[in-house]
Amino acid sequence: MKDLWLKKNNQAANKYMDEVSRANQFTSHHNGYLKAPVKILRCFGLSAFEKLILMDLIAYMSDKTLCYPTIEMIARDVGCSSKSIERHIKELDDKKMILVSQDRKNNTYYLPNYLHCHPYLLMSEKTHEFIGGVRKQVNERELTLWVRGIVKGDEFKAFTAKLQRLHEHRFPMDKFAEKEILDSYAQCLKVELAKRFPSDVNEQ
Numbered sequence: 001m002k003d004l005w006l007k008k009n010n011q012a013a014n015k016y017m018d019e020v021s022r023a024n025q026f027t028s029h030h031n032g033y034l035k036a037p038v039k040i041l042r043c044f045g046l047s048a049f050e051k052l053i054l055m056d057l058i059a060y061m062s063d064k065t066l067c068y069p070t071i072e073m074i075a076r077d078v079g080c081s082s083k084s085i086e087r088h089i090k091e092l093d094d095k096k097m098i099l100v101s102q103d104r105k106n107n108t109y110y111l112p113n114y115l116h117c118h119p120y121l122l123m124s125e126k127t128h129e130f131i132g133g134v135r136k137q138v139n140e141r142e143l144t145l146w147v148r149g150i151v152k153g154d155e156f157k158a159f160t161a162k163l164q165r166l167h168e169h170r171f172p173m174d175k176f177a178e179k180e181i182l183d184s185y186a187q188c189l190k191v192e193l194a195k196r197f198p199s200d201v202n203e204q
Contacts, residue, residue: 017033018033021033034055034058034059035058036054036055036058039121039124039125040054040055040121041055042124042128043120043121043124044120044123044124044127044147044151044156045095045120045123045124045151045160046092046095046097046120047088047091049078049080049084049088050088050091050092050097052078052080053074053078053080053085053088053089053092054092054097054098056069056074056077056078057069057074057098057109058111060109061109061111065110065111066108066109066110067108067109068106068107068108068109069106069109070106071085071086071089071106071107074089089107095120096112096118097112097115097118097120098110098111098112099111099112114167117167117178118167119160119163119164119167120160122163122178122182123156123159123160123163123182123185126182126185126186127147127150127151127189129186130186130189130190131143131147134193137197138193138197142196142197146192146193146196146197150189150192155185155188155192156185159181159182159184159185159188162181163178163181163182166178166181
């Protein structure tokens with residue numbers, strides 16, 4: 001029996017996870033499948049618990065457009081206190097990553113429209129894109145520390161705010177506005193990287 005856990009699975013991860021989700025020989029409870037973008041999993045600006053809660057809500061929605069689990073259900077799912085869940089849900093609501101209605105006994109949760117161009121996801125993915133282009137030029141651990149400082153800094157917040165304003169007050173002529181903002185952000189990252197790693201970057 002011990003050897004079963006030592007053998008490598010030979011299936012592609014997506015297919016294997018689908019089988020794991022449908023396995024019901026021991027229990028048929030929660031045999032669904034969570035489909036969530038990697039963009040959410042690695043989103044800068046969302047805490048670890050915010051990501052878990054968001055993915056838990058997506059799992060509850062499944063093939064519906066809404067869900068209404070209790071705070072205690074979410075707390076049990078993600079291993080967090082109910083008070084912490086309430087705080088993190090408010091953060092997700094403030095960031096417009098979820099929409100919360102309190103018309104029912106329990107909150108009802110929805111996903112916002114145009115989530116694919118949400119400012120937090122766009123800024124995060126542009127940061128990851130930039131990292132992918134420079135990670136071989138500098139020490140990766142130092143790069144990670146630098147990125148943590150960047151995403152907590154005023155410039156990151158300022159560019160995110162620009163995207164939020166665009167998101168909320170879009171005009172027809174703003175078709176390429178996201179690209180312009182994100183390109184400016186990437187240029188800012190390039191300048192800041194050169195300040196932090198002057199010799200490493202300039203030698204490439």
